Amino acid sequence: MKINHNIQALNAYRNLAANQLSISKNLERLSSGLRINRAADDAAGLAISEKMRSQIRGLEMAERNALDAISLIQTAEGALNEVHSILQRMRELAVQAANDTLEPSDREAIQAEIDQLTKEIDRIADTTQFNQKILFSGSPKGRAFAEANSSKVNYVGNGTWQGVVTAAPTEPAEVILDIAAALGAETQANIDGKTFTINGKVYEIDVTNLPTPNGLTNTGHIAVNVAWIEPAATDANIMTNVNNLLSALKAAIEARDSQTFGTNIQKIDVTDPDVSNDGSALTNGRLILKTVNNMSPKEASTISVSTSFTSNVTYLDPVDLTTPVTTLKAKDQALASESFTITFAEPPKNGDTLKIDNLTITFSDSTSSSYTWNGTGGTATIDVSGKDVFQVLQDIKQVLSDAKADTTNNPVGALNSYTVVGSSLVLSTDRTDDGNAFGSSNGLEIQIIDSDFEANKGKELKLEMQIGANESETLGFDLSVMDAASLGLARKADHTTPLSVGVNAEAGIDVSSSAQAARAAITVIDQAISKVSEERGKLGAIQNRLEHTINNLKTANENLTSAESRIRDTDMALEMTEFTKNNILTQAAQAMLAQSNQLPQGILQLLKS
Template identity: 60%
Template sequence: MKINHNIQALNAYRNLAQNMNNTSKSLEKLSSGLRINRAADDAAGLAISEKMRSQIKGLDIAERNTLDAISLIQTGEGALNQTHEILQRMRELSVQASNGTLEEQDRTAIQNEVDQLTFEIDRIADTTQFNQKKLLSGSEQGTAFAEVNSSQVAYAGNGTWQGTVNAAPSKPASVDLVFDQAVGALSDTTNPSQIEGKTFIINNKKYEVVTSAAPTNITTNGNIAVKVNWTTSTTDAGKISNVNNLMTAIKGAVELNDPVFKDTVANSKITNATDSAPAEGTPFTGKLTLSSSNNMSVADGKKVSFSFTGFNQVKAYSPDTTTAVTTLVGSPVTTTSASTQLTFSGLPTASDAVPYAGDELIIDGQTIRFSERTSGSTATTATINIKDKNIFEVLDSIKSVLETKKAGGAVPAMSSVDVVGSTLVLSTDRTDDGASNGLDISLKDVDFEANKDKDLELDMHIGANASETLKITIGVMDAAKLGLARAADGSYLTAGVNAVQGVDVSSTEAARGAITRMDQAIRMVSEERSKLGAIQNRLEHTTLNLQMSNENLTSAESRIRDTDMAKEMTNFTKNNILNQAGQAMLAQANQLPQGILQLLK
């Protein structure tokens, strides 16, 4: 007998520990309901189960996708139902208009209703949406290789965006009105007076000089009164006084009656005429500078005109020059530049939203062409090789070209160019002159397509795996595609262009032709609705198939992953009994070494 190693106790302990471990696993399975709680429970089963779970979750989403597709089709088909109703009404009107008993005014009334119904067909096509996706107006337009953040640059058609970017003016527009000794010498005593009743026009308002008894602010001729103290004089001093009084009166009348010049104390000013020499008859001038209340561009200044044709002794000049003008003169430059951002994305071969060979960027008359070789550069054209370059290298090349052009005197309207990330930042200090004073920007994307006349194609993902898709095509259903839309000149339009007027029913012959057009349009809408209905029926079967596949696959995954509660309860009961027996045997084994004490007595 041994006391250092109680082999029986160790054996009992090992079996007890194993039984307790098995009991713990049984408790875990019973409490979770899963046979596989960790990979160690069944490594192969876990791998199979996880693949099945991916399929099950994919089938859940595919079912939702299919239901969304059905909803989309129902939305489009419901809109076409109303289009059908409109077409039937238009056909009725065409039949009515083809009757010879109608007068011209009768057909005019019918034509008006036909026009309005045509506009409604276009409205339905333009506004029928599912999740903000237009369904009946064709495919969305393509994506340009760069997005311009300025509203002054707009899509001009055929893959071209263009516009002129202007900075906000930072100075008021003004004009110098010059009065010389000839004005001051006008007589107020002759009959008629040379100064009384003189008129001039500023900003479409007619002013009249009044030197007699003080009138109201409006003269008897209906003009704005310019009340001035005037003395017929032959001396320089008298003439100078007349000129200065006249300038003060004009300034006060204009600022009082024209909001363009209101509150311009800090802007408008008078440079009084002065007697610079003792000798009589020495020439002199006085200058009245009228400036706008607000900052004005060149184009805004051109809207404010001057006319002194009835008062030709007064001259209008561009500020501080002797250049004759007939409008306010705004500053062509500003102290605050305007920035425009052209944001590029991706690599030259990654997607449509990047420059491709043949694309062009035109800045202030300088053309930058993108190519896969470097050639064809001229005084106004530069070619950038985009082959094997990322977008950042392309942008650096664009910046370098523009900086070189500016250093050479080109692109005068561009005040600076910079690159921030994938964005080209262009700045200009030119204000709007109504012509081409600003920074001209043109973007040409050769592979851009405005797909307004193409059917809408949607890829619906109706399965759990990557390749399980269904392509749905919805035709353009606007009035032009149906052959019912006309332009202002009466010509029939193509798809993608909203009608200006409806199909012609203005005469018996035209109305009979309209009946044929209506029949064709009704047939087209019927075919489209039939196609959508067929797809909807197919998708309903797809939904049932997905539901059945989901159910069967879930059942298969359950057999692998879920625990059999009855069977596991049997194992738990067995292990529980073994635990109790093991504990008892371990206690007995621990008592065996005490038998040695009997030998030592």
């Protein structure tokens, strides 16, 4: 018998510890439901299980991706369904317009609806989105980085949109007919038969002191009957002659050109500042001709004025009253501004340009420079590298602020106001249309140059759907450009000149010029219907394929999950059996440990004896 070492107790303790460790593992597996909770449980099994788990989670996400792809296709196909409806209506209208029972006015009404339907096709192409991805305008590189919503800014080719934005006139056009008092001293012979030509109408003076006029030299002229005093020996006679002429001419114009001038003609009589001194200088007499309608300088320039008098009669500019003119004049500024927006679809790229009035902003991916005047115009360069649309717009706003502050050169004099709203630059101008072409206009000039538009326009939107758990398991398809131009329907305002893909229609295909033109339009619309049908058929086939893909993903996911379960999950019944066994062994080990701890007590019996 030994006192220093209780080998039996140590043996019982070792078995007890082993049993407790086994129970701990049993409890862990039973509580987690997993056979493998750590690599030590089954290193190889853990590695296999984790690879399976990555595949399972990948398959689950691929299934969601495929469902998202179907949602995208359904969105696209729904939009094309409406395009089909529009095209069917357009074809119906074209067939109607091809019938010779219609008058030109009837075809014009049909054309108006065709134009609106064509623009709606463009709107659908521009706005149909899924998760902010525009579906039917083609590749983002095949669209302009910005677009002005003004009908006055149009595509001119080579990736360039330009035009002159002007405000609607708010004041009438005017001209001043100035007649010197000296004309009142002329003889009847020198006055009779002289003419004033105003807005294409010839007014001829018919002078007489008799009860009846002398008669006109041309029966197409409009008589201006004036009782003429001869000789005009006094200032009073001279004033009477000129004032009578002004009154007669005013009455004739109001009677024969009421649509243009109405009663907006103001007469200013000749006066004598020094009545007591006969022969003193008299003031000039005037007719201020003012149009009924508000007019721009361009419209006013179409109303010409002239006279056969070589002296004493002058048409004057109503603003400076010294410059002789040959047409009516209108103000180049309106009381109300015209506002429009330039909306940015994406940040500008290196080489793109935006011109506002006489300020040219160039976009770069490496350099920048603030506003400066180069002698002929304002310039600035904005570095767009790594910037989003909102940051670029803030830079543009700063450049405009600097240019507006340059009151010496005034590069943006036609620009009234500017502000940034979301992804749009809102501009306004009060300049009216003076009729000049781009480059020499009095309005607000806008030019947008997309440097790679021509190279990329019309490119389809290519999409790659991740429909599997691994890198190469993708489904690729593309969405065709479905704007009016790609369908062959977009026209310029003349209804005959086709527009290129990526450029919104100004008008629809011609159905109004003749029945033959309407018949030709039927064939073009049929081709557009066929193209949309082909696109819808393609989308439907892809959707059907994706539905099979989803079924395959679900099956693979189910089978792989089952396989992973066999490796990773615990068999609860078997584990419970093991737990029961280990629990009994632990209790037995505890009892034996207690018994082995009593063995050394026998030594005390020896010592007592």
